Amino acid sequence: MRPENYQAVSHPPSHEYEVFFGPNHPGIEGNYALKVRLHGDEVTAARADGGYLHRGFEKLMEGRLWIQNIALVPRICVPDPVPMEVCYSLAIEALGGLEVPERAQWIRVMQLELSRIAAHLFTFGGNAATTGMYTPMFWGIADRDLILDLFEELSGGRVYHIYNIPGGVRRDLPEGYLKRVSDTLDYIESRLPDYDNLMFTNQVFVRRATGVGIMTQEQALDWGVTGPNLRATGLPFDVRRDDPYLIYDQLEFDVPVEEAGDAWARTLVRRAELKQSLRILRQVVARLPEIDGPIRAPIPNPLAWNLPLGDVYTRVESSKGELAYYVVSNGGDKPWRVHVRGPSAMHAVQVLEHLVTGARIEDVAQIMFSLDACPPEVDR
Amino acid sequence: MTPTDAPGHDVTTTLDFLLQEVDGLRTRWVAPRRLRVDLPAETLPALLELLKGRAGYVHLSAISCVDWPDDGQFELVYHTWSYELNVLVMAHIRIPRDPGVYLSIYDLYRPAAFFERDIHEMFGLWFEGSPDMGKFILTEWEGPPPMRKEFDGEAWVMEQFGWQEYRPEWLTEIEAKGGGISKRPEQLRGDKGEDGTA
Amino acid sequence: MTDLRTIPVVAAGEERPSGGQGNLLARVFDELTAFCRSRSLFMLHYCTGCGAVELPPAMTSRFDMERLGIQPMVTPRQADILLVTGYVSTKTLKRIILTYEQMNSPKYVIGICSCTVNGGMYWQSYATAKKLNDYLPVDMYIAGCMPRPEAVISGLRELIANIRAGRSDYWRDYYRRYDHYLGNQQRLFGENWQTPTDVIAEARHYGLFGPETLGEHTALLEQHQTPLQPFEMRLGLKQDKGSSS
Known part of the structure; x- marks a missing residue:
């Protein structure tokens, strides 16, 4: 039924359109909008x-x-929350001069890599869905759920764990946990050929992704792009290797690189990273039983905890890129200033527009999905 | 400049030597890969140009702004990273809070556009020469720049939204037994003009 | 899960006429409609916040919401359920209200996550709206931070049962007490707030015009209301931005 005041208007014939992408759209990209001007079907x-x-x-x-803030930080990036907790904890530990016990560091690395696998599986699903292939999405999200089960067993929360706290981790691993991690890794590894058949060697996807959204290395450096998007342009930079934190310098892993810089290369880099994360996790699962000791450094009464005056900049490699926290303390029991450098802020605004x-x-x-932007990191 | 695997002795001396070319710097190694530089505001472009041109500091990791109302100053921190030296240089400058104007470094680093726009929205600073200072996040916001220390977010929320009292049955039962919340939210807030809409 | 009835600020929905009255055929028809409605629900899940991340698991292979006849829908015009998943920033809330008013009746709103109930852990935040049911009639809240997929599914099952029994008709409340909702919206968005939908005319059309539809806030709306125009999009984009150099 047309409203009573409806009047048909005739526009002059034109090929120019303006279209809103978002903020409400049925994907997992999130609450973010892109306004595009079209000429025909070209932006x-x-x-x-x-x-x-x-x-x-x-x-x-x-x-x-x-x-208290440790409960807030994981909410900054929903699909990949663990790097947020770890990065914030690292900052507080640096300010307060806390030594994290070795066992806690290994457990943290396990959490970080599990979270990375979960985030990449989520991204594959969304990325495939943009080309109309919904099966990888259904599979990827279902497989991601197995990792969430591991998180849940450890911390009680599926998505937000609040498991890494300043000083270490909240509690030790349950009985037989490493076995279950190992089984999940076996399962995910056994699924990779299926994903290859379904998505990474599927011509439907390959042809849609090749040559789309090409970014050269000069452009990527110019725009401050980090993470898989930078590595897809041929620069092997990874915070885990080049600015090591926790025990990453004791682990063996490669930094996968692609040269093309298009959507296809970005997807391939994530695919290769998934493999490297599995490799890291195998090492952690093998080494962790040998490492005994406390899981948490003693911290003063957290409700009356004044950190000394100072500032610190900590960086962590999240699944989206270089995540950093700049934390300033004025000697009080609350932060004076916390600045979150979400990796997506770089590639979700300028790069995406371009x-x-x-x-x-x-x-x-x-293009939006292959950049793997996480809008809450941009907005904070 | 040769790529290096770890910040060895030569990297630190290279950087220290290089930074002697700019006047008025105070440098301090705060961690193995973190070099803190304090400098007057007017020499910052010279320092960044030197770092970018001679030491491979092509990556601007972030620009952070810190409000120091007691000193009447804003602190701006430029975090830059070199993919060759693998050392993070944090350049700290202080600018007066009023009028809060500084130069944009967009011509040196493109990512500065995002950070400067963000700082402009959140702190109300103005960057001369930044390409786009339009609103991005707070398009529906008409109040003062929210990240300034004098803006009391909680008081604003109390005034705007009002407080809904939540007293479920289970809490009443617990309180009857002598338990419950030891300090009510209004006590914690010091009874800041708040009248609860039950 | 909070039933809206227990929250005092919203009046309870209209009671359905009990059996034995009216035309038998009409009653059978009503029953049939309620049954069909409850069995094919298209949901528009507006990813307002964190809770959106638990919806893909709920929809895909593992928890498989489609068993219940619930499917995501891409446009508000064809959707039955508006799922508000998580905290609602002021900027998002405007879009949610526009989306809600575009949806065809009967429509149902579900607030997921604690933040839609009372602001949750962002109760101090200057940027988020606290209680969703101040701005829209909410059929059901699913509390939790964030609710698990099982909780989402169980909430939706309850909604299905409510629709089947004809208990979930809070959308009528938006027309009956439009003044109340508009007042809260004006308080947040300023006095010049106006949506492109003529809610008052719709209320008359549906026969839901009540004593509280009009009030001081709608009077304010009439003062500044610009006549509804055929919608034309203006984005404020520069013509031919070209390469952003």
């Missing part, structure tokens, strides 16, 4: 629009105790 201009997920984290954290310009409308979603 001539684009503008990213964020802020839908803004909660004012940095302000909230200034009003809460150091230990890569989408000149692309065709059907490739826009593919």
